[in-house]
Amino acid sequence: MNVRLDVMVSWSSGKDSALSLLRLREDARYNVVGLCTTHVDGWVPYQNTPLAIVEAQAARLGLPLAAIELPQVFPPNPVYQRCVVEGLKASGLAINAIAFGDLFHNGIAEYRRSYIEPAGWQCVFPLMGENTAALAAEILARGIRTRVVTVDTEQLDGNFCGAWYDADWIASLPPGIDRCGEHGEFHTLVTDMPGFSRPLDVVPREIDRSGRFHALRLDCPG
Numbered sequence: 001m002n003v004r005l006d007v008m009v010s011w012s013s014g015k016d017s018a019l020s021l022l023r024l025r026e027d028a029r030y031n032v033v034g035l036c037t038t039h040v041d042g043w044v045p046y047q048n049t050p051l052a053i054v055e056a057q058a059a060r061l062g063l064p065l066a067a068i069e070l071p072q073v074f075p076p077n078p079v080y081q082r083c084v085v086e087g088l089k090a091s092g093l094a095i096n097a098i099a100f101g102d103l104f105h106n107g108i109a110e111y112r113r114s115y116i117e118p119a120g121w122q123c124v125f126p127l128m129g130e131n132t133a134a135l136a137a138e139i140l141a142r143g144i145r146t147r148v149v150t151v152d153t154e155q156l157d158g159n160f161c162g163a164w165y166d167a168d169w170i171a172s173l174p175p176g177i178d179r180c181g182e183h184g185e186f187h188t189l190v191t192d193m194p195g196f197s198r199p200l201d202v203v204p205r206e207i208d209r210s211g212r213f214h215a216l217r218l219d220c221p222g
Helices: 015-026 051-061 077-090 108-119 132-141 167-171
Strands: 005-010 030-039 065-069 097-099 122-124 145-152 186-192 203-208 213-219
Touching (some): 005 015, 015 030, 015 132, 015 186, 030 051, 030 077, 030 097, 051 065, 065 077, 108 122
Parallel strands (some): 030 065, 097 122
Antiparallel strands (some): 145 186, 203 213
8 A cells, every 4th residue: 555655745835835835745655744944033034035925835835834044044064954854853743754846966965865855754856857838838727926126137127026927927028037037047935826725915015226136025904
């Protein structure tokens, strides 16, 4: 008899982790038991999302969230790995596997396995190796509604920040920009998706254009 794996989803707050979650919930091999995210002083790196918004996402999905604090945005690898493993163990959830929304075969899978597997868990990559244009279309078709919350202005014009991630926005991307932003060109925040008890009512305030990474500042009233 096949045994379902109790899996925790690495949750960035964006579209790739949302699609990973939906696929896992449809797969009889897995039982999603929770989400995990890293943060620095209450902010999720890359998305630059307040932890309170990620907590609101988890609540709408009906899943516990393991919030793992990092000492800095880019800690040394041994520090990052120790924080993640210790944070997962401290969650109190019985897990067999951790799922990641990585897309490219660029060594990231091997890196994840290098510290996750010695801790006794499997790594699962629901989206790995798939065509990113097709994944972008699937995200829209499934009703995963997301907003572009950060843009790396060394790769993409900062004016792309703040828009909804929809078919028109994707079609407007310059050549060479990955449709899922897998090179770090942009990051997104999920405001609604299948499984949410109700949409996330985020209110945009302004776009911080003071640095390389332009970021949409949001309030989450409830």
